[in-house]
Amino acid sequence: MTRIRFHEGLDELKQRLITTAGLAERALERAVRAYAERKPELCAEVFEYEDRINRNEREIDQLALDLLAMQQPMATDLRLILAVIKANGDLERVGDQAVNIAQRVVDIAALPAVELPVDIPRMGVLATEMIHRALDAFIHGDTVAAQRVLEMDDDVDALNHDAFIAINRKLQQAPFISQQCLDALIVARNLERIADHATNIAEDVIFWTSGEDVRHAFGSGKVTE
Amino acid sequence: MTRIRFHEGLDELKQRLITTAGLAERALERAVRAYAERKPELCAEVFEYEDRINRNEREIDQLALDLLAMQQPMATDLRLILAVIKANGDLERVGDQAVNIAQRVVDIAALPAVELPVDIPRMGVLATEMIHRALDAFIHGDTVAAQRVLEMDDDVDALNHDAFIAINRKLQQAPFISQQCLDALIVARNLERIADHATNIAEDVIFWTSGEDVRHAFGSGKVTE
Numbered sequence: 001m002t003r004i005r006f007h008e009g010l011d012e013l014k015q016r017l018i019t020t021a022g023l024a025e026r027a028l029e030r031a032v033r034a035y036a037e038r039k040p041e042l043c044a045e046v047f048e049y050e051d052r053i054n055r056n057e058r059e060i061d062q063l064a065l066d067l068l069a070m071q072q073p074m075a076t077d078l079r080l081i082l083a084v085i086k087a088n089g090d091l092e093r094v095g096d097q098a099v100n101i102a103q104r105v106v107d108i109a110a111l112p113a114v115e116l117p118v119d120i121p122r123m124g125v126l127a128t129e130m131i132h133r134a135l136d137a138f139i140h141g142d143t144v145a146a147q148r149v150l151e152m153d154d155d156v157d158a159l160n161h162d163a164f165i166a167i168n169r170k171l172q173q174a175p176f177i178s179q180q181c182l183d184a185l186i187v188a189r190n191l192e193r194i195a196d197h198a199t200n201i202a203e204d205v206i207f208w209t210s211g212e213d214v215r216h217a218f219g220s221g222k223v224t225e
Numbered sequence: 226m227t228r229i230r231f232h233e234g235l236d237e238l239k240q241r242l243i244t245t246a247g248l249a250e251r252a253l254e255r256a257v258r259a260y261a262e263r264k265p266e267l268c269a270e271v272f273e274y275e276d277r278i279n280r281n282e283r284e285i286d287q288l289a290l291d292l293l294a295m296q297q298p299m300a301t302d303l304r305l306i307l308a309v310i311k312a313n314g315d316l317e318r319v320g321d322q323a324v325n326i327a328q329r330v331v332d333i334a335a336l337p338a339v340e341l342p343v344d345i346p347r348m349g350v351l352a353t354e355m356i357h358r359a360l361d362a363f364i365h366g367d368t369v370a371a372q373r374v375l376e377m378d379d380d381v382d383a384l385n386h387d388a389f390i391a392i393n394r395k396l397q398q399a400p401f402i403s404q405q406c407l408d409a410l411i412v413a414r415n416l417e418r419i420a421d422h423a424t425n426i427a428e429d430v431i432f433w434t435s436g437e438d439v440r441h442a443f444g445s446g447k448v449t450e
Contacts, residue, residue: 058432061307061311061432064307065300065303065304065307068293068298068303068307069298069300069303071297072296072297073293073294075290075294078290078293078294079290082286082289082290082293082310085307085310085311086286086310086314089311089314096421164407167407168403168404168407171396171400171403171406171407172400172401172403175396175397175400175403176397178393178396178397178400179393181396182389182392182393182396182407182410185407185410185411186410186414189411189414193418196321207283207286
């Protein structure tokens with residue numbers, strides 16, 4: 001087992017994490033679109049993406065394990081590998097949340113269409129952007145970009161809080177559409193959870209890159225020299 | 226760095242995970258009690274536990290990192306360390322969910338008390354029991370016990386589904402208590418998420434112990450010989 005082969009493995013690990021993040025973003029984007037356009041037929045794709053994310057999660061864990069077993073990794077490489085394992089877990093849950101949204105879409109599609117005072121598409125765009133930026137921050141070991149993800153989380157939290165208030169008010173005026181209201185509330189919370197997962201990844205970037213100069217380890221193809 | 230010291234570190238790692246799980250269980254138990262008894266004063270404890278869980282999470286990650294850096298671990302030890310990192314992340318989220326429940330309690334305590342057709346205490350007992358059993362399965366590398374946790378998850382999912390239907394019906398009869406209904410729905414979903422985290426831990430027990438005879442590594446004080 002040479003150090004070159006080890007570094008090829010590390011690169012593959014990062015590449016697979018990026019692939020998983022791409023799948024998570026697409027699952028999320030499809031789920032939100034299915035909700036906004038009332039198209040339950042888009043949900044099949046969400047379930048498919050989630051299935052691929054789950055398989056990737058196990059493969060990434062296994063690859064991380066193989067890399068750790070291969071040779072005595074340097075401290076910076078170790079931090080990177082553990083950060084990948086953590087981010088990998090978060091992305092798997094983003095997939096779960098996208099599936100939860102898709103399940104609400106299936107529920108809601110059987111009900112009359114109604115106008116609700118909740119901006120799900122906006123929350124969806126923000127959450128997707130957060131996942132994307134968190135991964136970018138991760139790959140480049142960019143703590144400034146990671147910090148920005150934490151700030152975006154406040155916006156999603158505020159939208160989620162607004163959604164609660166608006167739905168509560170709507171329910172009192174129009175209890176006959178309570179099921180659509182509950183579905184919208186749940187979707188808003190799913191998106192808030194997804195934003196939390198992006199936040200976890202961003203926090204991990206800050207944690208794992210702190211105390212040691214490992215930005216290089218995160219940020220380049222050749223991980224250590 | 227001797228192998229004996231390494232094994233002492235592994236034991237400490239497991240011990241700390243058990244401590245974190247205990248904190249998560251107590252946070253959850255307090256949050257559910259605060260809800261059932263309408264006692265927002267119990268929530269301060271939940272926030273305190275969550276804070277301790279978060280600090281433990283970082284310490285466990287750091288210890289895991291130190292152990293990996295200490296020497297070339299055996300394959301079984303590696304699997305154990307990675308499983309701890311995963312379970313650690315799940316427990317941290319259980320703490321988050323307990324805090325979410327506590328926040329709903331604070332919200333609901335300012336509103337008139339109402340009877341709702343949702344058995345939150347039962348869901349709480351089940352979710353707490355699942356966390357406890359998942360950790361037990363983890364510590365003993367017991368895949369049969371882990372399998373039982375997966376089955377309990379179906380019960381919590383069913384209760385969560387029932388909660389949605391019951392709250393939806395209640396809302397149509399009594400829209401003036403919509404806020405209490407929404408809070409109860411959210412608490413039910415928080416508990417369902419906690420059960421999912423227990424399920425993740427149980428699934429990890431099955432994954433990490435599969436393919437290799439590492440039950441001994443999970444199940445005893447002396448991890449490998």
